[in-house]
Amino acid sequence: MPCLVNSRLWGKLMANERNPLIRMIAMPADTNPAGDIFGGWLMAHMDLAGSTVAVSRARMRVVTVSVEAMSFLLPVTVGDEVSFYGDLVTAGRTSMKVHVEAWRRRREDDQEFKVTEATFTFVAIGPDRRPHPLPEA
Numbered sequence: 001m002p003c004l005v006n007s008r009l010w011g012k013l014m015a016n017e018r019n020p021l022i023r024m025i026a027m028p029a030d031t032n033p034a035g036d037i038f039g040g041w042l043m044a045h046m047d048l049a050g051s052t053v054a055v056s057r058a059r060m061r062v063v064t065v066s067v068e069a070m071s072f073l074l075p076v077t078v079g080d081e082v083s084f085y086g087d088l089v090t091a092g093r094t095s096m097k098v099h100v101e102a103w104r105r106r107r108e109d110d111q112e113f114k115v116t117e118a119t120f121t122f123v124a125i126g127p128d129r130r131p132h133p134l135p136e137a
């Protein structure tokens, strides 16, 4: 039987069986001047989604200290459903790295495509607003 999709495309088509941390519909107000969805909108939601994972691990307030390897793979257009997924990658003394992905789905069909990914570092913050050690996992 012929292979209908190459492995790179398959990675983009692979169904996401995880529950998203956030799911949004991209709206006209979220566009850049060219009419596609503004990268900053995606980054803001990825930051929020990643912080959900970090707060869940830290059990306290966190701040974003860095974003690495942000890649915009495909555009998002108005009306797309965008789902944000995240996983804790590593935890240090006070910091946590969370890998976050955004996936797009046209609401008329079932295929999801990965549109953006990045690794966010969050730092747990105590009442003194300084880095605070993470509790035992």
Ligand SMILES: CC(C)(COP(=O)(O)OP(=O)(O)OC[C@H]1O[C@@H](n2cnc3c(N)ncnc32)[C@H](O)[C@@H]1OP(=O)(O)O)[C@@H](O)C(=O)NCCC(=O)NCCS
Residues within 6 Å of the ligand: 062, 063, 064, 065, 066, 091, 092, 093, 094, 095, 096, 121, 123, 129, 130, 131
């Ligand atoms: C986050 C912040 C409190 C860290 O202060 P700091 O004096 O650098 O603290 P430390 O040197 O003790 O570092 C704390 C942790 O952050 C990590 N860290 C600091 N800067 C980092 C960077 N640029 N990238 C990745 N990790 C970093 C350190 O490695 C350390 O991790 P560990 O405890 O797991 O070993 C300070 O940089 C800050 O307030 N930044 C502004 C955050 C903010 O406003 N974010 C946007 C809105 S949420």
